[in-house]
């Protein structure tokens with residue numbers, strides 16, 4: 001993509017309404033624009049990151065055996081009346097009346113709808129275990145949306161729902177999601193710690209929040225430092241091997257880590273002082289086991305092999321896909337701007353032509369641009385007629401992992417400059433050697 005034709009309305013100044021760094025940088029880098037309170041338009045740069053995150057979430061859900069569906073954003077109030085949550089949900093629920101005066105709502109979550117879909121299709125133990133997920137926009141009329149996309153009113157969530165015959169089987173489904181979440185956040189370049197958590201409006205009695213430590217986080221969390229030093233498991237795990245999956249969960253949950261609501265001062269106090277961590281954190285995922293909380297009132301029953309019918313055992317598992325765009329910036333930035341992990345970067349290489357008017361420079365830069373694109377490398381080519389300083393500043397702001405700088409002086413010596421955004425490390429390389437790094 002040539003920057004001279006790219007829709008990327010960057011801002012020079014920090015917008016006054018932005019209180020945290022990710023909100024500031026997303027506005028300044030031209031990634032989003034607020035449409036109304038807590039509701040954002042995703043511009044090309046932000047949308048590319050959102051889709052990269054979404055795709056990694058999708059791959060890890062699929063790897064764990066979950067199956068992707070797509071449920072609507074608008075739901076009938078009927079199912080929510082059956083589950084008893086229509087009134088309980090309170091003011092966060094956006095209630096809508098259609099032209100036939102039917103009571104509808106913009107879904108804040110989908111337990112009722114997915115249970116109704118499963119109920120219509122499943123009849124016996126042969127139909128479980130199943131895990132169905134979708135990646136869909138939600139609406140929660142937050143009383144104080146803030147921090148940009150971190151606490152929005154309309155936001156993108158991956159929400160998965162598991163169906164099992166027994167509590168033991170449901171626990172394995174829960175454990176598989178626990179492991180899938182560890183892998184997902186590791187691929188996003190994040191250290192997300194699973195912490196015992198409250199279940200809130202979703203319900204149930206077993207729940208973990210996946211938290212990344214960040215000063216601007218809304219959650220207060222406590223943990224043993226050991227849990228921050230655990231490595232996420234290797235590349236592959238056999239999700240059908242219950243003992244292996246349980247082993248990973250046990251290893252992580254054996255170490256103290258809890259959100260404020262579930263904090264146990266005594267257990268925390270037993271940790272040696274220098275190994276205690278008390279910090280703010282950002283909740284990027286939240287998983288729940290809640291048994292028959294929805295299947296009983298909605299009548300989602302399945303027959304056991306002995307013929308007796310029981311309400312299907314369920315859990316639900318959410319990841320804040322749009323929140324993650326902000327959370328990754330909170331975890332990965334410096335004073336000059338964003339530092340994207342390669343796995344989610346909107347482009348892999350930022351190509352800078354230092355002197356657009358210079359024929360040799362432009363020929364070399366355009367040649368590199370064409371070669372990289374032909375090799376399938378995502379490259380953003382700054383071909384604007386701007387000063388070198390302005391180009392360096394905007395490339396550092398938008399945070400692409402690599403910068404390739406073409407200038408007359410370097411060319412005279414047959415080299416271009418390669419800079420790694422994360423470390424700031426620069427090296428001069430012949431053009432072919434520089435290209436070889438990416439092709």
Ligand SMILES: Nc1ncnc2c1ncn2[C@@H]1O[C@H](COS(=O)(=O)NC(=O)[C@@H](N)CS)[C@@H](O)[C@H]1O
Pocket residue numbers: 108109110111140142149150151152153155157158159160202283284285286316317318319320321322323
């Ligand atoms: N207002 C919000 N703005 C952005 N992301 C949010 C917001 N509320 C929740 N999230 C994200 O969505 C994730 C799941 O939300 S949740 O309420 O915890 N869980 C559920 O809704 C369950 N139905 C999981 S399927 C959270 O961990 C958080 O990362």
